[in-house]
Amino acid sequence: MIKVENLTKKFGDFTAVDKISFSVSQGEIFAFLGPNGAGKTTTIKILTTLLKPTSGRVMINGNDPAKEQNAVRRSFGIVFQDPSLDDELTTWENMELHGVLYGVPKPTRRKRIEELLKFVELWDRKNDLVKNFSGGMKRRLEVARGLVHHPKILFLDEPTLGLDPQTRNHIWSYIQNLNTTEKMTVFFTTHYMEEAERIAQKIAIIDHGQIIVQGTPAELKQQTKTNSLEEAFLALTGKTIRPEEVNAADRMRMRHRVFHH
Amino acid sequence: MQIIYILWLRQIKRYFRSRSRIMGSLGQPLLLLLALGYGFGPIYQKAGGGNYIQFLAPGIISMGILFTAVFSGIEIIWDKQFGFLKETLVAPVSRLKIMVGRTLGGGTVAILQGLIVLLISLIVGFRPENIYFLPLTLVFMALIALFFTALGTAIASVLEDMQGFQRIMNFLLMPLFFLSGALFPLQGLPKAVMAIASVNPLSYGVDGLRGTLIGGAHFGLLTDFSVLGLLTVIVLVIGSFLFSKIEI
Numbered sequence: 394m395i396k397v398e399n400l401t402k403k404f405g406d407f408t409a410v411d412k413i414s415f416s417v418s419q420g421e422i423f424a425f426l427g428p429n430g431a432g433k434t435t436t437i438k439i440l441t442t443l444l445k446p447t448s449g450r451v452m453i454n455g456n457d458p459a460k461e462q463n464a465v466r467r468s469f470g471i472v473f474q475d476p477s478l479d480d481e482l483t484t485w486e487n488m489e490l491h492g493v494l495y496g497v498p499k500p501t502r503r504k505r506i507e508e509l510l511k512f513v514e515l516w517d518r519k520n521d522l523v524k525n526f527s528g529g530m531k532r533r534l535e536v537a538r539g540l541v542h543h544p545k546i547l548f549l550d551e552p553t554l555g556l557d558p559q560t561r562n563h564i565w566s567y568i569q570n571l572n573t574t575e576k577m578t579v580f581f582t583t584h585y586m587e588e589a590e591r592i593a594q595k596i597a598i599i600d601h602g603q604i605i606v607q608g609t610p611a612e613l614k615q616q617t618k619t620n621s622l623e624e625a626f627l628a629l630t631g632k633t634i635r636p637e638e639v640n641a642a643d644r645m646r647m648r649h650r651v652f653h654h
Numbered sequence: 655m656q657i658i659y660i661l662w663l664r665q666i667k668r669y670f671r672s673r674s675r676i677m678g679s680l681g682q683p684l685l686l687l688l689a690l691g692y693g694f695g696p697i698y699q700k701a702g703g704g705n706y707i708q709f710l711a712p713g714i715i716s717m718g719i720l721f722t723a724v725f726s727g728i729e730i731i732w733d734k735q736f737g738f739l740k741e742t743l744v745a746p747v748s749r750l751k752i753m754v755g756r757t758l759g760g761g762t763v764a765i766l767q768g769l770i771v772l773l774i775s776l777i778v779g780f781r782p783e784n785i786y787f788l789p790l791t792l793v794f795m796a797l798i799a800l801f802f803t804a805l806g807t808a809i810a811s812v813l814e815d816m817q818g819f820q821r822i823m824n825f826l827l828m829p830l831f832f833l834s835g836a837l838f839p840l841q842g843l844p845k846a847v848m849a850i851a852s853v854n855p856l857s858y859g860v861d862g863l864r865g866t867l868i869g870g871a872h873f874g875l876l877t878d879f880s881v882l883g884l885l886t887v888i889v890l891v892i893g894s895f896l897f898s899k900i901e902i
């Protein structure tokens with residue numbers, strides 16, 4: 394379903410992704426793990442047509458995201474790491490816009506939106522403007538929105554960041570259900586290692602743009618002779634703390650908030 | 655069609671939900687109409703130009719449309735900064751459709767703004783010569799609105815942040831407005847100024863509006879219509895190309 398060979402992405406002379414290769418088969422749940430700045434989001438952006446690779450080959454559902462963009466775009470849903478809702482629209486309007494953009498027929502669209510909103514417990518807030526929502530509510534809405542068109546592949550970039558354990562479990566069980574019933578392929582990143590250990594069938598760990606190891610959770614623990622994925626992860630990537638990213642968009646948002654309130 | 659419609663609807667909803675923006679953008683046209691209209695009125699009359707408010711109102715209406723249209727186009731930078739743009743970029747939808755939807759939405763908003771300025775002009779004392787021409791006036795309002803929304807969108811596609819935006823204000827919008835015949839007649843201008851005015855798309859919009867509202871178009875209504883119509887199509891195509899090149 395996803396096939397990546399020698400993928401490299403450079404920003405100027407900085408190499409963010411360095412000759413990585415991996416593949417994810419249909420119906421698999423794949424965790425892409427790594428410290429901050431490892432290159433996870435950059436990889437996801439390339440797989441989802443948002444960035445052009447510097448070199449290497451990528452296939453998504455048999456199509457090249459750099460060339461057959463629309464075919465690739467039809468095949469996946471995504472929950473971005475950064476916010477991507479329209480704050481000036483309501484919950485319902487955000488969902489409806491998404492459904493129309495993906496050509497989901499009206500009756501199906503209405504039914505799925507209702508089902509998904511009830512599931513993430515935002516149904517009674519369906520006519521409220523998203524700008525009044527808490528971070529967790531926005532996140533739930535983004536996850537629900539990514540599923541409106543029942544994609545073949547679901548990309549999740551730190552989807553559960555900032556959610557409480559109840560909500561995390563709740564959301565994962567829904568995704569796992571779609572994974573079994575519709576054979577939906579799932580590609581996700583997270584910093585919660587126990588989550589990856591529990592959910593993922595296959596894991597790749599990336600650091601400084603390079604994949605340092607891949608395999609099942611059991612294989613990684615065996616290789617590092619550790620008892621949990623968290624220990625395996627630390628053994629593989631070291632214990633130094635990586636700087637938190639503050640990108641231009643975040644700075645902009647902060648300035649905007651100060652400016653308006 | 656449905657895709658264009660929903661993107662159009664989004665812009666309209668955003669417009670009506672930000673009342674402060676609507677009110678804020680009305681102060682400037684009103685001020686110009688009052689200050690320039692009444693300030694220069696006597697001189698203009700003495701020079702044999704007739705009633706200056708009559709002459710000025712179509713120019714100020716064009717300005718209202720120009721500014722709203724370019725701002726709507728440039729809203730794409732906000733979408734980029736606040737993340738919503740990603741959602742449209744990964745959607746399996748042709749970039750031209752996205753461009754057209756956004757342009758129609760922003761354009762509609764700009765037309766509404768133009769109609770409000772027209773209303774203000776009427777209150778301040780402006781009187782159209784021939785109300786049967788009003789449908790044609792609307793056509794020219796729409797052309798100005800669509801062209802400049804598309805232009806704003808195209809420019810914003812290649813801008814990274816709001817700093818570029820300030821530069822656009824200073825180096826694009828102001829010269830476009832001042833050198834368009836919005837404030838003074840194009841007849842008998844120095845050659846250099848006239849040359850600039852005749853390559854300025856806004857000149858044709860102002861001329862078309864004035865021609866349909868009070869008569870006496872400088873270039874002729876057909877020329878005004880063709881120039882603006884053609885430019886709008888060109889900018890839409892270039893804009894969707896630039897849009898398709900956006901990387902985040």
Ligand SMILES: Nc1ncnc2c1ncn2[C@@H]1O[C@H](COP(=O)(O)OP(=O)(O)O)[C@@H](O)[C@H]1O
Binds near residue numbers: 409
């Ligand atoms: N547009 C960009 N320009 C320059 N450097 C970038 C850009 N996007 C990401 N990077 C850099 O690439 C590296 C990988 O970033 P990213 O893929 O976001 O990491 P992760 O998602 O694993 O935390 C980081 O060092 C980041 O600063």
Ligand SMILES: [Mg+2]
Binds near residue numbers: 433434435474550
């Ligand atoms: Mg990331």
